[in-house]
Amino acid sequence: DGGTVRLTSRNGKDLTAGYPELRELGTVVSATTAAVDGEIVALDSHGRPDFGLLQTRMNLTKASDVKRSARSAPVHFMAFDLLAVDGDSLLKVPYDERRARLESALKPGTSSSIQVPPSLDRSVEAAIAVSRELGMEGIVAKRRSGTYQPGARSRSWIKIKHHRMQEVVIGGWRPGNGRRASSIGSLLVGVPDGSGLRYVGRVGTGFTDRQLDDIMRTLGPLARDSPPLDGVPGADGADARWVEPALVGEVEFAEWTSGGRLRQASWRGWRPDKSPTEVRIE
Incomplete structure (x- = not known):
């Protein structure tokens, strides 16, 4: 302006x-x-x-x-x-x-x-191949006749990623062991499902020491007594520290298990541009 x-x-x-x-x-x-x-x-x-x-x-x-x-x-x-x-x-x-x-x-x-x-005016297959060769995360394919739909998901604008990624809502954390005994061992995460948040697993890798310190500081003021996630197994929640489900992060993972959990999830970072209500299964 x-x-x-x-x-x-x-x-x-x-x-x-x-x-x-x-x-x-x-x-x-x-x-x-x-x-x-x-x-x-x-x-x-x-x-x-x-x-x-x-x-x-x-x-x-x-x-x-x-x-x-x-x-x-x-x-x-x-x-x-x-x-x-x-x-x-x-x-x-x-x-x-x-x-x-x-x-x-x-x-x-x-x-x-x-x-x-x-812009790359080529086939989807060719664009994906170029993206992979350049070491990029993936491509965004846009319908050339499509209009812009703010805040809405549309088949006219599709992200295609080489690796599986998922936005998640942070619902708690578990203390670590060994070198990380005084820090976070894993985050407990969920995704919106109906009127609540469905537990989808733990994220315990992908963090730098600096990120762990930052996450501890960020989650501290959000502490609460009860779990905000539905379906947390007793073993996962036994020593959990629960937090208000106000923050969104992004993880990379291998696959969804048959029970609806993230397998081999690894932390990528915060998504301050997203609110918990915007999170969807990718």
């Missing part, structure tokens, strides 16, 4: 202060006002998005922490779609036209922290 940038997550959280380098977006948009849909990413040494590295930029509130983290883990904004420009809504406009308007409205340089990733 006239060079002023506001970054908002999908659940309405203002992220602007946490990513000062992305104020550059206001200088590369050739319009008075624009609403751009995209993703904030941190890139590894090979130029690939690194979700773990991005986690180090999340939930920072002190200006000094943001400044220090911006130096060690700079982020980029990948612009995927254009929702409105100069007061005109593009939500009902087909994707091909929105894409053309996006490329016309955003003209970043090659070294800019703002990028419009090239």
Whole structure:
């Protein structure tokens, strides 16, 4: 808006202060006002998005922490779609036209922290093969005639991932053993099911020591006496510390068991852009 940038997550959280380098977006948009849909990413040494590295930029509130983290883990904004420009809504406009308007409205340089990733107009199979070869997580396939449906899942816009991932609601944790005796051994997680949260298993791997410390600090104020998850086996809940089911994380896993549990689940990180009510079985 006239060079002023506001970054908002999908659940309405203002992220602007946490990513000062992305104020550059206001200088590369050739319009008075624009609403751009995209993703904030941190890139590894090979130029690939690194979700773990991005986690180090999340939930920072002190200006000094943001400044220090911006130096060690700079982020980029990948612009995927254009929702409105100069007061005109593009939500009902087909994707091909929105894409053309996006490329016309955003003209970043090659070294800019703002990028419009090239679209890949090929078969799904070919796109998946290219994604796998580049070491990416997967692809997003969009119907070229599809409109933009904010906040809704649609067959016109599909994520296809190489590995199985699932968003989960954190309902509690169990103390660790050995080196992790004074910390978290595993998280107890669930997914919405009807009017409650169905227990889907424990997550005990994938954490760094720093992440474990952060999770302990984050979950501490949310402590409660009773389990917020339905169907927790006695063995899993015997020494559990329960928390209010207010936070969402993402895990990678091998498969769903016949009993509806996550097998070999590994922590990927927080999803502050999601609320518990938005979590669905992937």
